[in-house]
Amino acid sequence: DIQMTQSPSLLSASVGDRVTLNCKASQNIYKNLAWYQQKLGEAPKLLIYNANSLQTGIPSRFSGSGSGTDFTLTISSLQPEDVATYFCQQYYSGNTFGAGTKLELK
Amino acid sequence: EVQLVESGGGLVQPGRSLKLSCAASGFTFSNYGMAWVRQAPTKGLEWVATISYDGSSTYYRDSVKGRFTISRDNAKSTLYLQMDSLRSEDTATYYCARTGILRVYPYYFDYWGQGVMVTVSS
Numbered sequence: 091d092i093q094m095t096q097s098p099s100l101l102s103a104s105v106g107d108r109v110t111l112n113c114k115a116s117q118n119i120y121k122n123l124a125w126y127q128q129k130l131g132e133a134p135k136l137l138i139y140n141a142n143s144l145q146t147g148i149p150s151r152f153s154g155s156g157s158g159t160d161f162t163l164t165i166s167s168l169q170p171e172d173v174a175t176y177f178c179q180q181y182y183s184g185n186t187f188g189a190g191t192k193l194e195l196k
Numbered sequence: 197e198v199q200l201v202e203s204g205g206g207l208v209q210p211g212r213s214l215k216l217s218c219a220a221s222g223f224t225f226s227n228y229g230m231a232w233v234r235q236a237p238t239k240g241l242e243w244v245a246t247i248s249y250d251g252s253s254t255y256y257r258d259s260v261k262g263r264f265t266i267s268r269d270n271a272k273s274t275l276y277l278q279m280d281s282l283r284s285e286d287t288a289t290y291y292c293a294r295t296g297i298l299r300v301y302p303y304y305f306d307y308w309g310q311g312v313m314v315t316v317s318s
Binding site for chain 2: 122124126132133134135136139145177179180181182183184185186187188189190
């Protein structure tokens, strides 16, 4: 099974900061990676698919990059409404999620 | 607007059964694969099962194979999850989610329902 490791598990940042979240796959998954945002008490929301494609309706401050085993979700200018937990998911072999990165305001 | 609304959750004793439903609207249900994803309290996300657009193909995680059955009724735009022989480790919020058209598994999930809680406890 492919394991997904997210880092850091907790990230504190200020409004306006550029924020980078990491996701590492245990083997090559090419670009079969998605990112989701889950706010407290809500369902997950798809942000990025195919590693770098922005889902319709998602603000352009969100971007994804990477391929193979190492991936990054970047928020170019953090907004208060971005406080959430972010999960990555590989869909190259089965469906596996990372444990999540909790993003909070400093 | 795509909407997915789950129902059927609740408290159930270990070894008993429960059937979840997910009513879909706002898109052509019969064109898309559908899935169930669960999240144990304060834990991460875990894919459970996926079904193809016409129900001809189904996929399950190992821990639920032989106990859970995913199915769909395209005439009613409804997805189901029959859960038998429930265990305490099945306690979670269960989300209904939409997958792809040409590719359904493995794949990402572009729309999610609000989720329904299932608690397995004596």
